[in-house]
Amino acid sequence: MNSQRYVCKHRGEVTRKHREDQSGFRSVTLWFTGLSGSGKSTIAHAVEKSLFDMGARAYTFDGDNVRHGLCGDLSFSPEDRAENIRRINEMTKLFMDAGTTCLCAFITPKHEVQQMLRQAHAEGDFYLIHIDCPVEVCESRDTKGYYKLAREGKIKNYTGVDAPYDTPGNPDLRLDTDKLSLEECVRRTMAFLVDKIALSD
Numbered sequence: 001m002n003s004q005r006y007v008c009k010h011r012g013e014v015t016r017k018h019r020e021d022q023s024g025f026r027s028v029t030l031w032f033t034g035l036s037g038s039g040k041s042t043i044a045h046a047v048e049k050s051l052f053d054m055g056a057r058a059y060t061f062d063g064d065n066v067r068h069g070l071c072g073d074l075s076f077s078p079e080d081r082a083e084n085i086r087r088i089n090e091m092t093k094l095f096m097d098a099g100t101t102c103l104c105a106f107i108t109p110k111h112e113v114q115q116m117l118r119q120a121h122a123e124g125d126f127y128l129i130h131i132d133c134p135v136e137v138c139e140s141r142d143t144k145g146y147y148k149l150a151r152e153g154k155i156k157n158y159t160g161v162d163a164p165y166d167t168p169g170n171p172d173l174r175l176d177t178d179k180l181s182l183e184e185c186v187r188r189t190m191a192f193l194v195d196k197i198a199l200s201d
Contacts, residue, residue: 019099025056026197027096028124030189031117033108033168034131035160036146037138039177039185040105043131046186047193048103056197057100061088076157085113089120096125101197109159111166124196129189130171135160137178 020026030047032040044060051058074080085106092102108114118126138160139147150158157163168174173192175185 016097016099019057019097020199023055023057023099024199025051025054025099025101026199027057027099027101028193028197029092029096029102029104029121029126030129030193031108031114031126032103032105032129032131033114033171034177035133035135035138035165036107036158037141038131038133039175039182040107040131042182043175043177043185043189044103044105046182047189050186050190051101051193054194057098058103059095059100060103060105061091062105078157082113085117089117093121107159107165109163109165111169114166114168127172127193127196128168130168130174131177132167132174133177 016027030044032044034040041060041062044062048058048060074084085108088104088106092104095102108117114128118128120126142148146155146158147161149155150161159165173189175188177185180188
């Protein structure tokens with residue numbers, strides 16, 4: 001029996017637009033994609049702080065953090081990685097409805113998944129940001145030692161070592177973190193973002 005047929009969506013009196021009007025900012029999703037160690041989480045959290053300081057509601061979904069709770073039951077198999085992204089995608093829709101800008105820091109190595117995420121959002125609700133960094137530089141920043149374990153064959157299907165990363169062909173913003181400082185990455189992201197979310201008086 002398909003239990004979904006008995007599930008109905010309920011709409012309250014407070015809408016996403018009401019929440020956005022209250023804060024003065026539109027809610028959107030910024031999806032940071034790139035290799036492990038490229039700087040996705042660091043930039044996302046710094047942008048979150050900049051948005052917070054402006055008075056905007058913002059929340060960072062970090063790849064490691066969500067696997068301690070929401071996705072703690074998932075492995076790193078291709079199927080479970082796809083499910084991990086699916087769950088986060090659904091969460092961003094709920095958070096945007098709550099008037100919150102979502103900053104998502106996930107490797108997201110496959111073109112089809114990157115495209116699926118864009119298509120799953122309404123026009124103007126989703127922006128893909130490629131955190132571009134050579135794998136050698138990412139490895140040099142690897143404080144957790146995951147690249148070393150992958151090179152030794154102790155971790156399988158590790159993106160950038162024995163699993164491919166599909167470079168986004170047309171991201172909304174690209175940040176070369178082997179050349180740009182954190183401050184410059186945040187500045188460029190905020191410059192890209194502010195005119196898209198700030199509501200006029």
